Amino acid sequence: MVLAKLAPHLLSWAGIVLAMGRGFSGRRSVVAAGAIVGFPLGVAGACLLSRAYPGDFSFAIIRDIVGGSFLLLWGGAVAAIYSSTVREFPRSWGERLANSPFCAGAVALSSGMIAGAISACRLVGTYNTLPPFLLLALAASILALAALAVERALAASFPVSHSGLMASVVALLLFSASSIIRLDLFSPLTMKLMKFSHDFVHQFFESMLIPDHLFIRTYLWGYIGLLFGNGVGFWGALILWFTPAVLVALAIQWERLPSVAHIRQGAQRRRLLATGIRARRFRLVIPVLAMVVLAAAVYRSRFPSVEYWDPKPLPISASPSGDIFIPKKGDVDLEDGKLHKYLFKQGGREARFFVLMTPAGKLTVDLDACAICKPDGYGQAEGTVICYYCKTLIPLETVGQPGGCNPIPLPFTEKEDGVHIDGLTLLNMWGTNAQSTARVKGGGK
Template identity: 30%
Template sequence: MLETFIASSREAFQCSFIITLLLLYPELKNRPGYVRSLVAGVASAFIAGFAVGYLPALGPNVIGNETWVFWRLFFDSLVFYISVFMAITSPGFSGRPLSAALCLLGFSAFFFEARALGFLARDIGIMQEKVAGTALAGISGAVLGFVPLFCVKGILNRIPVEKAFTSASLVMTFGALRFMLGGVSELEKGNIVSELQRGILVFMEAAVRKLQAALLMSGHAFIKVPFAALADFIAGDRTALTLTVIFIMTPPLFILLTLFARPDPLLHDLEAGAQKRREISFFRKDLVNHSIPALSVFIMLTVMLHEGNMAMNPLYDPPPSPVRELEGEKVVRVPFSDISDKKLKKYVYYQILFLIALKPDGTAGVALDQCEICRPAKWNKDALGYAQKGENLICKYCMTPIAMHTLNNPGGCNPIPVPFKLEDGQIVIEVEELITTYKKAEALEKKGTHL
């Protein structure tokens, strides 16, 4: 229960930090109606999101975790790019339109995290056989996380945020903070950079291969195909990273350009030199102040780019995606298309970690994320399991490279195989087989046969 409480309070505190930024905007100061709209959006997001994640009929068995992550990143990106539209049009919102916009922003700031917290509370509750207790711990943690916001509410009105933020830069900063703080780390460890880069890579590879097939110029193992090197470059990591950089850097750069493109103040009507110098000084100071949010977001996104690039190179170790059996079935199903990008995929069934990868011959390999030899100490959990480097799996404990084509072969430092079958384009794993394999692997440690 403590884990659920800590996760909920952390996510609520991060959300309250983002909401605080919105409350600093001049249009909301001393305007209780607008503040109520924002708070209503956050409250409804928590109620709806927690319910969708906690109740099986509403969420976990209907939509997978990866789909929820996709839609979270989609809506965060949409808000991020709305700032570009606002910088171009300079819309003036007030009254009901502003109330509706604030309610939607508040809803988007916490819905997806609340959904993940509900899922996490239910998962931990089932494992600990304290379903009601973990739900109560999650709700209590979320309430506690918002307490600091109410404590500093009186101080917010005295901060002159209008000197630095425009409405466009405020929305841009909101979106950038969502990129950095959004998501629950227990269920997703990759930020938008790694997810976006991976998605672009898959899309570019598929598009290039289809174009090559249409032009009858598909790659061949022995025949030199025209423009094959160019096709590989376009469908490669560098192109995906370049497009990712362009995507996330466009809003802050565009807002900076609009700021510096503003015309200089008109001074020909001013006769006194002191007045002219004062106007020029005010204009420059205003320009510098309004540039601070865009420059801060630019630095923030640069750090995220570095982290995302480090996460994908040289060792690729993806966070596990939760999987469950469908109602009425005793099998876990994973679409074969999930591994079409040739990247290692990891999944977790309650506390059982297993991996799936595409082998060089086009078949799938399924195994536990552990082997029969290496067993790092409990304090060294980061060294448990496998990562991917190029065409090989790498044991994170002894750093032994394991050829991908040997996946499903037992022995040595190879991952412990898990029986599976293919049905209608899906990798099907019997839950009983998965649990039995995991229990046998755990029993080996008790016999003292591991380092």
């Protein structure tokens, strides 16, 4: 059960060890040691972290570390492409560093720690006892050794370049992270880009004092509108996501073939050339596989296997005095920690809101909308609610606080038996906060 849940993480961990064994082929023992020490360290670290800072903070730290490795890959990819196209690149020190046992150990240790932390995050919310974590560390160690054994059996004509190693390790880490929605990097990237383009377009075009600018006609506005679309974030993020792996592949593709001009005999010259081309093609396999893994990560991020708890809004009405009363233990149990959505209609006006018990044990009542997005509403997944429109994850702990993409809190009074909400306040708040584009009835996906 536990292992089935961890399958994607363990699988990518095996891939990481395999790639490292190949990438540092001279230093298998160092890699093995680093990996086997690093993984349990990462698991333990993640456990301690989540113990010390329950809630979203620990996830944010781990996610930032994974993001850091992605930035590192960017750097490595740019360096690789630079060194393969420009001749005078001071590669000697870099090469020496990359070939040192210290580097092999450090890479193995750190990627082990990150992979371990990611895998542990999968268990943190659901299990509170030690055995699952021990099982995880044990399985990872066995897998690491197995992967190294497989690596040894692999054909020697299948080398992994340093940049290729980097691309594959980071891609596998990202894949591993993508199946935990709180660690996933692709959707935040999409969101950030979308917001950035919104802001940019706003600032830029408002400073040009349009709408009646001489050069900007209505059809142009159509194109500018594209920048606001949901597509910008997605496509832009795709580009950012795949570029480093593509750069690494290009760097290998553009590598110079061995110089053959000095060989007099044609056949020998050609054979050398053919061997060079073949070797280059083999080195390309890893970056291409990394791209496939990255694509899988995007897929998992777009279509997460986690089911969102997406309740249908229950219609509710107010008493003649305008008071809405929801009993704590009625048809629904308000204090079960789940999202409970309600739809209130009065005099042709409608408003959607939800009641939720936060992990801290406090009831909160909020509009099913935030101040920013189109009110598509919220769904619930492990430890968070998600805004369906902008896919922002809001940790359950902060639901009930105003601001940002958080659901707008409603004033309510809590009694012994239930919660009371003022119907008119609710309608007015919905009217002022949720935009006029509200599709009240829809709600949810």
